[in-house]
Amino acid sequence: MESVYIYRIIRTGLTNFWRNIWLSATATLIMVVTLAIFTLTIIAYSVSSSAIQNIQERVDISVYFKSQVAESQIMTIKAEVEAFPEVASTQYISADQALADFRAKHANNALINESLDQLSGNPLPATLQVKAKQLDQYPQIAQELQQPQYQEYIDKVNYEDNRSVIERLARIISTVKKVGIGMMAVFSLIAILVIFNTIRLTIYNRREEVEIMRLVGATNWYIQWPFIVESILYALAASIITILLTIPILNYMLPRFSTYLGIDVATTGILSIGYIFLFQVGVALVLGVISSLVAIRRYLKI
Incomplete structure (x- = not known):
């Protein structure tokens, strides 16, 4: 019985995803842009930190x-x-x-x-x-x-x-850390707000379906889970698209960074494709699921 229940929830989520393909595409595109910004911020922070660390070791x-x-x-x-x-x-x-x-x-x-x-x-x-x-x-x-x-x-x-060099490097390191943390915080807030409004719009467009489900006795979780499944689909689709865009960018940029900086930035663990993809999936799932839950509970009064 539970397997049938889960199957229906997943099927409903998939159906809703494809039924409103343009809205789904918009939500996925927003997620792609957000993940791209996150990824580029992480790459920039990692490369600059590696370069500064390399210089720091020589001081x-x-x-x-x-x-x-x-x-x-x-x-x-x-x-x-x-x-x-x-x-x-x-x-x-x-x-x-x-x-x-x-x-x-x-x-x-x-x-x-x-x-x-x-x-x-x-x-x-x-x-x-x-x-x-x-x-x-x-x-x-x-x-x-x-x-x-x-x-x-x-x-x-x-x-x-060496005082001027040391103090200048110390200021650079401090600035890179502050800017990196600040950008992550700002874009996290933007992503949450955008995804929240996207899910809210999705719920609004399907308000009649939700009312019908309530009238026939559907449980709150049965109503909520298709929207959560949709947010998971947005996250997975956006992560795949973003990593496909990230791979050629990394292949183009990292060798040039290594040549310019005189260090092999490609060996930095966080810059491996596997870590980046896991990071993107994790960020997308967290932002998507949390935003959808907040929107569902606020709009549907569940």
């Missing part, structure tokens, strides 16, 4: 030690710095390693190599490279390294050299 502050400081003392300071709650990682580069790296970098520059050979000692200091967990934590790390207990060992902290 650090370097701590230069005085030439007379013993390596054991530097290791002690390194351990203390790693204990800072803001520090993600540190890398120690000895004076000898710094000189070897410098020579390797300028191996084809005869003038630099001749100048280094004429020096009696190593002109490069031991260095500690420090990476913060977040960009906005670098000022605090630099301030902690300027405490009196470190002054006799540390010659220079190059935070000031």
Whole structure:
């Protein structure tokens, strides 16, 4: 009996979907536009976040030690710095390693190599490279390294050299997050209002059918479910159409983004076709079903 009941509800929903094909097409088109906006927002946010994250990983502050400081003392300071709650990682580069790296970098520059050979000692200091967990934590790390207990060992902290870059990146990250969240909120509200009004119009056009169903003793859920089935059909149809539009866009845009930014944005998990399709289906179902339920309960007084 229940299977017959479910079959009739699904059949009624499908019949109503095809019977009012132009209204269904309009609702589906609205859902496609909404999903496209959501998807493009997610793609833009993901690509910009990946690019900023890639740049962020290249940013650090370097701590230069005085030439007379013993390596054991530097290791002690390194351990203390790693204990800072803001520090993600540190890398120690000895004076000898710094000189070897410098020579390797300028191996084809005869003038630099001749100048280094004429020096009696190593002109490069031991260095500690420090990476913060977040960009906005670098000022605090630099301030902690300027405490009196470190002054006799540390010659220079190059935070000031990178300060403008770090602060600019921090502002960009903050702006991208705020704009992304704001756009999602605005378009979510627009989608809910549009779908709500679409379902309400659908119900209005079928008000005589609903009254007849009530007169013959149909239950509230039996009246509601065909409209919910319709909203699910809108969601599925819109998701399929949107993903078919998304695939060529991604295939065209992502390689160009990767070339321009110097990173492989296609490897970002959220940009895989499977995740995007699941995201689109989920958003469409949530918006469609919730909007239809609200419209049904408000208009039909159920």
